[in-house]
Amino acid sequence: MKISKFLVLLLVLATMPIVSVADKAFRHVSGNVDVSVTDFGSFTAFRGGGFADNFEYPKGSGKYYLQQFSEIWIGDAKGNVATAWNLTNKGVAPLSGNWRTTETGEVTLDPKPDGRQIVNAQYDSHRIKGFPLDLLVDQQSFSWSSKNYPEYDDFLILKLTITNPSAVNLKGIYVALSTNWNVDGEDMKKGQLSTDMMDWNAENRMLFAFDADSKDGLDPVHVGTSLISGNVAAHQIYTFRNIKGQVDVGVFNDANRSLFMSNPNFLVAKRIGGRSRADLIKFKFPPWDYIGILSSGPHTIRAGKSISVTFALVAGKSLSELKQNASNAKRIAYASPDITAKVVKGGVEIAWEKPISFVGGYQLFRRIEGDEIFEQIGPRIIEGAVFPDTDVQYGVEYTYRVSAVDYKGTPIESYSKEVTVMPDFIPDPPVGMTGEFTTEGNYFLLRLPEPTQKISQYIIYRNHTGEPPWTPIAKVKPDTKNFTDTNIYPEYQYFYALAGTNRSGDIGDIAVMLDPETEEPISLEIVAAPKSTAKLDLKEVIVYPNPFQISRHETMVFDHLTARAMIYIYDGSGALVQQLEHIDKSPRLEWDLRNWGGVPLSSGVYIYYIEDIGSVKTHDLDNDELLPHPWQIEKHTHTGKFVVIN
Structure with a gap:
């Protein structure tokens, strides 16, 4: 549609971007759509230093289908509606509505390893003082990668959780998306308005738009707004611009917004809009620049409680593809993002993540190895997100998947991915391990009990306390009878524990080595120093205790030195x-x-440098041998650090 140059100037001024914006936005770019989401309830994008149209489809095409005036409305039927855009004395302006980003609510991106993107934001209704509704909105938006989820990459899901922080119940609350889709395209500088048509798809609860201007070629893309969870209150189609091409300010009037959201027959009764394409044709509305309002309600939000409503912004390259993508959006919104199954004592424990949309419960399905169909197991409705399957046999493979039910108990055929597990027994604690220090005192000998079950291996643990946590130090075959631990140092006590694993690698309970008389954890200690034999190099130098605790230790030991060595100590500077x-x-x-002056070192990190100053190359330095001159021997060095703490 062509409009006058004078009106073109008005429209350009009216849509001129405002560049001083404190609020932020993040872009969903993992799928086939590029969508910006903000933390102030608007669907505007930011390009070129200001506000811009949104929802690029396909990603990288340069075609944006959602105009910047699109936003989130939440309010009642009495003219109280919180929004992002409002009518001011300077015209329609963003950041003039009620939505205000909270102190911790700026948009944050939460990317997942599988390519999913989740963007979180939070805002309240207190940008304008005196607004009577106390609303706190937690906004989550979700997109899926084309690589890993090609059937879910043509839409964005938006979940709104609305909390009533006040001490009074809120009744008759409506939640709506106001979306100004633009498929035909417009060029304001040339006076070309978008000429689209809108319609209602009841199956997917979706208001959608499509190109109805055949003069410049039809864009096959269809775009729409779908209500995934929450009962439908109204779906309205209204002219965004009047016959002169000017933005209809009625869209930004809160009294009208209340009626748009709460009264499904408001536009039809006044013959100024419609609920579907059939109404528009009946009232002789031509293809035009329309805005769609899709609302859920009325909701009662009790004091201190929350409700949740989920929408989807969907695209498709045809009407049939749009409907299929809207169906996929509902399916993934009710599907658990992840499910796990692990072997536990007595069976298999299945756990799953809660889906995007709130549900009334879950149904768990299982397929046994060799069968073709899944059968439901457990109660008809499982309330939690964990279930123990005890009706299993060892060595048989089981495959699980979970589906949700709504609050009426009606199944929603949105299945999670499948997970497969083969149950095996969980080994009992292997009691009976004993230990002793050797005559030389430089290693401990552990005697392992003979297995009473068919385990795949033993795991040997060690620590200095006898209480969890334990550190695994070795894995040995189940028929191992003795194990020697040579990685030990003087002045420490060592506690040991043992556990078995099954064929699947599942670890049984740990059995601590006990004193047979007291049945208390028993430790092993070095009671005799190793034979004093100097080393031929500095490769095995150790320094202990490290860290050195001033309140506990008196001396530090440099061990495994050569016969003659010089040690240099440096502080952190x-x-x-x-x-x-x-x-x-x-x-x-x-x-x-102590340092040069005899003063104890303070806490901190220190560097030591050790230089061999002429070690003999013999295997036994107990004899009184003459040491060769230092420059006749190959010198060795070693560098390390130690920590001093209070």
Whole structure:
């Protein structure tokens, strides 16, 4: 439709973007649509330094189908409606409505490893003082990647959770999306308005728009707004611009907005719009620039409680594809995003994530290895998101999937993905492990009990307390009788525990090594120092205790040294604080952690540098041998760090 140059100027001024915006937006780009979502209840996008149209489809095409005035309405039938866009003395303006981003509500992106994108935002109704409805909105939007979910990449799901923070119940609340779809396309500079038609699809509870201007070629794309959860209150089609091409300010009047949301026959009764294409044709409305209002309600939100309503913004390259995508949106909104099955004692535990839309419960289905069909198991309706399946046999493969039911108990055929597991027994705690230190005192010998079940392996655990958590140190075959632990140090006590695993790798309960008389956890300790034999190099140097606790320890030990070594100690700034000379042919040097001036080191991180100053290349330094001159021997170095704490 062509309009005058004067009206073109008015329209350009009316739609000029406002660039000073504090609120933020995130783009869903994982699927076949590129959609921006904000934290102030608007569907505007941000491009070129200001507001812009939204919902690019297909992604990368440069064609945007949702105009920037589209937004979220929540209110009552009495003229109280919270919105993002309002009519001001300067015209229609964003950020002039009631929605205000909360302190912690700025949009945040939560990407998932499988390509899903979840964007969270929160806003309340207090941007304008004196608004009578106390509303807090948690907004979540969801999109799916084309790579992993090709059947779910042509739409965006929007979940609105509305909380009543006040002490008074809110009754007669309506939740609506006001969407100004633009399929035909418009060029305001040339005076070309969008010429579309809208219709209602009852099966998918969807208001949709399509190109009705054949003069410039028909765009086959169909776009729409679908109500996924929540009862339908009204679906209205109204002219967004008047006969002169100007924006109809009636759309931004709260009294009208209340009627649009709450009275399904308001437009039809006044013959100024319709509920479907049939109404528009009946009242002789031509293809035009229309706005669609789809609402849910009336809802009662009790004091301190919440309700949830879910919508979808859907696209398709034809009407049939649009309907299929809307059906897919409903299916994925009620499907559990993930399901797991793990072997537990007595059976299999199945757990699943709650779906996007609130549901009345779940039904669990199982297929046994060799069967072709799933059969429901457990109660008719499962209230929680976890169920133990005890009717299983070891060595048989089971496949599970879960589906939701609505609040009336009616099944919703939106199945989760399938998960398969083969149950196996969970090993009992393997009691009877004993241990002892060797005569030399440089390793512990553990004696493992003979298995009483067909386990696949033993896992040996160790710690210094005898209480969880335990650290696994070895995995051995089930017929292993003895295990030696050589990774031990003086001045520490070591507790040990044992567990078995089944063929599936599931770990049984841990059995702690106990004193047979007291039945209390028993520890092993080094009671005799290892034989003093110097090392031939510095590869195995250890420093303990590390960290050094000032309130507990008195000396630090440098062990596995060469016969002659020099140790340099540096603080965190690189300053040399001590130099220790080791020349007694033993592998150990004890130090009281005092610096040059005899002052104890303070807490912090320290670097040590050890340099071999002429070790002999013999295997036994107990004899009184003459040490060769330092420059005749290949020197070795070692660097490390230790920590001092209070």
